[in-house]
Structures are given as C-alpha cells and as structure tokens.
Amino acid sequence: KRIAFLVSGRGSNFQAVLDAVAAGDIPGICVGLVTDNPEAYAIERAKNAGVPVMVVDYAGFPTKAAYEEALLVAMRGCRADLFVLAGYMRILGTGIVREFSGRMMNIHPALLPAFSGLHAQRQAIEYGVKVAGCTVHLVDEGMDTGPIVVQRCVPVLPDDDETRLADRILAEEHKALPLAVKLFCENRLEVDGRRVWVR
Template sequence: MKKRIAVLASGRGSNFQAVIEAIAAGRIPATCVALITDNPKAFAIERAGKAGVPVTVLDYTTFASRAEYETALLAAMKKTRADLYVLAGYMRILGPGIVRSFPQKIINIHPALLPSFTGLHGQRQAVEYGVKVSGCTVHFVDENLDCGPIILQKCVPVLQDDDEDALADRILVEEHRCYPEAIRLFCEGRLEITGRTVRIR
C-alpha cells in the first residue's frame, strides 16, 4: 500500500520537484497528497499545480503571532493524514508542539554534513571554515535544530576555488538524489531507529 506524503516548502521547491518526479517514475511507493507553504509567492506552488498536488497556503505575514500560525499549520498537517511530512526548503523552524504531534514522521534535508554547520547557510559555513568535504544530510526532525537522527548523507568535495554558490550547486545535485532515496526507504518500512542511530534494513 502506498504511503501518503505531504511536503512543506517556502521557495523554489527543487527538492519537491525531485520527489514528485521520483514518485511519478515509480521509484517511491507513495502519493504526494499536499504541498503546504508559508509563502504565497513560492515557485513550489506552480510545481504542485503542474503535478496535480493540492496546495495549502498559510501566509505567515497574515498571522498575528507565531503561535497562531503554528496552530493553523498543525491543523493543516493533520488534515492531510500523511504518513510522512517532508521539509523541502521550508524556512521556518517547527515548534515543539508540531514535532511532538508527528514523532519520527517529519524529515528534513540540510546542505551540510551534520552535525557540522547547522542552521542557515551551511554551504557558506563550509567554505569559510575551509573544510575539504561537505555534502547533504537527510534526518528526522526533533525539537532541536538540525539535530535529529541521521538517515542518509552524501559527500561532495569542496574545491579550492569554490564560493558559496558553486558549492551549493554541487550539493544540490546530491540532494536531488539523496532525498528521494531516503523517502523511498521510509515508505518501504526499511528504517529502524534506535536512540540516535537509524539502521537501514
């Protein structure tokens, strides 16, 4: 039986596109049942329209407080009845109430090799620190920023003449491979979590 996945995105949605293409190609045993966005101008909305994915727009700027926004977001997420919630360039930190409502059912992709270079601009942090290898990490979301159990990581060399954009472009290629793979493993029931360790069966 196919799993139900919902995607949360704030911007261009290139990882969202990679996921819906993998579903269409039969590489992920799932149906994308919703795109939820906090940004009414997100290009991800156009991608969802072309793929026939229902869209919910919760414009963050129209809410009186973060708490009010999160109440609406939690309701929207529950309404999808998704088995997995995929953060794909979603630029807001989920509050603990939302994370606790969907334990081990929310995943994120981060453009660095966690636990290094958490938060914004992971690629810039890698270049400025002078590391020789960077990459991307798919992880379960917990109540701490970029700290949940790691599912998959892919490495990318940092070249001597790299700037933030050049490294980001190369990491993004791996993100588009890594995220669909991690989602497939989840949907096939092949991820087993023990403490901080995720084992692939």
C-alpha cells in the same frame, strides 16, 4: 504511503521526490504541499503535478503561535504518513514536532552535525572544510539535530564560492531526499536511539 511536504521556496527537492514517485521509484502518493510563502515557486510545481496546495501565509498571522495553529490544521488535513521538510525555512514549534515525531524528515545542505542552521554552504567555505554535502534527518525538537537517515558528500574545490558549492551539494540533495523517502515508504528504516538502520 501518503507523503506531504512543507516548503518555503523554490522546491527543487520537492520536485525530485515528485519525479521519483512519478517514475515508480517510491511506493507512495504525494498528497499535499503546505507552504508559509504565497510566492513560493514550489506552488507551481505542485499544481503541475496535481498536488493540493495549502498556503498558510506567515505574514497573515499576528503571532507565531497563531501561525503554527493554522499550520498544524493544514498539516493534519493532509492525513500524511510522512511529512517532508524540503526547504522549510522556519523552526517548527515543539507541538508540531511532537505530533509528527518519527514521521517527519528534513533535508539540510551540510554534513551534520557540522554547519547547522542558515547558510550552511557559506559556513563550510568559511571554515575551510575539504568535503561538504547534505543530510536527510528525522526532525526532533532541536535545530538540525535529529537522527540521520542519509548523507551524501561532495568535494570542496579551491575556486568554490558559496553558489558553486551550493549547486554541487544540491545535485546530491536531489538523490539523497528521494532515497530517504523511498526507504521510509518501504518501511525499511529502523530507529534505534540516535541511529537509523536501513533494513
């Protein structure tokens, strides 16, 4: 399968998938990185791996609609079977979500449906939960609401701050996202309403 990525920043989850593909764990090829941020470190990672980069600089457009039009053109250009949102920090418009319905996934650093949106790890600490984690889900028109593909959990420890918890969750993200991409590429995901079965 052809796998493309939409990333806004550091790209460590993108790297985890690149590594799993390079290791032969995922039957796919990484065909493009699309980013809204010309400073994203993910760009270096893509270049190192020989993955084409398309920068659609959010700041370069007068309106969100104009930005999304350009983003959609870049995304279509990848001719991807799967689009992976790995730290894409904006909400996608319904046009894009509909076009890639069933073949776009997102990684979120919380056990959804708890703590959607920004600063999920801080929300978890402030709420006082004892277990936290990450979720890979298909993207629907809501924010962090689509059918869940993979979740992994970690303990919240007494002296945790946001950074320590985020680091512990991130280590699990780097397992969860390659697994979800692998299952997709192996045609092993079966979506049944809200529920995703692994065959």
